Amino acid sequence: MKRLLIIEDDVALAAILTRRMSKQGFECQQCHDASQGLLLARQFKPTHVLLDMKLEQENGLKLISPLRQLLPNVIMVLLTGYASIATAVEAIRLGADNYLAKPVDTQTLLNALSVTPVDSIVEAFQEEPLSAKRVEWEHIQQVLTANSGNVSATARQLGMHRRTLQRKLLKKPVVDHR
Structure with a gap:
């Protein structure tokens, strides 16, 4: 087994x-x-x-x-x-x-x-490397997970405004076409 x-x-x-x-x-x-x-x-x-x-x-x-x-x-x-x-x-x-x-x-x-x-x-x-947009999406998701889903803490850690982060999170994940 x-x-x-x-x-x-x-x-x-x-x-x-x-x-x-x-x-x-x-x-x-x-x-x-x-x-x-x-x-x-x-x-x-x-x-x-x-x-x-x-x-x-x-x-x-x-x-x-x-x-x-x-x-x-x-x-x-x-x-x-x-x-x-x-x-x-x-x-x-x-x-x-x-x-x-x-x-x-x-x-x-x-x-x-x-x-x-x-x-x-x-x-x-x-394989081709991930696109910049895909890398950004993956990084945001990882930081968000590390902050237990806390958007404000994630925005602070990423150095961006909370609303900007919320807009990025509303978008669907970027799909790489390899």
């Missing part, structure tokens, strides 16, 4: 990933922070791990080494909303097997959980 541990602070995304991967034959467990992730890794003994790079105030990169020590044969995939060559290299150096940019479809996830690490990293960076 393939056992998948999903360590993702976005509860809704974790639930979606759990449903998608359960349909693909994985027994899934999910958690939403680093300490819970390490505890569940010890108890659940997953064969595969999906790890978010940004976990609330923590950096998922810091979890790679402890997870690798605990589960030397696990296939570990780092997910991020902010893909860069530097973080991809760092993730692989620390022990991740693959690296994917969000949003990610089911087939890409399945490929990442079964493909050799170098192949997936090369494929990830052969």
Whole structure:
């Protein structure tokens, strides 16, 4: 049986990933922070791990080494909303097997959980980069999540007027046409 541990602070995304991967034959467990992730890794003994790079105030990169020590044969995939060559290299150096940019479809996830690490990293960076508008939307969503949905706190952190932020939030997410 393939056992998948999903360590993702976005509860809704974790639930979606759990449903998608359960349909693909994985027994899934999910958690939403680093300490819970390490505890569940010890108890659940997953064969595969999906790890978010940004976990609330923590950096998922810091979890790679402890997870690798605990589960030397696990296939570990780092997910991020902010893909860069530097973080991809760092993730692989620390022990991740693959690296994917969000949003990610089911087939890409399945490929990442079964493909050799170098192949997936090369494929990830052969795609066109995100547009500036998409990067802005992703960043606003991440900061908004970090502020528990508080628009005023998010506007202050982003250095923009609250009404400007509200107008941006009313728009639908920008779709990249790759």
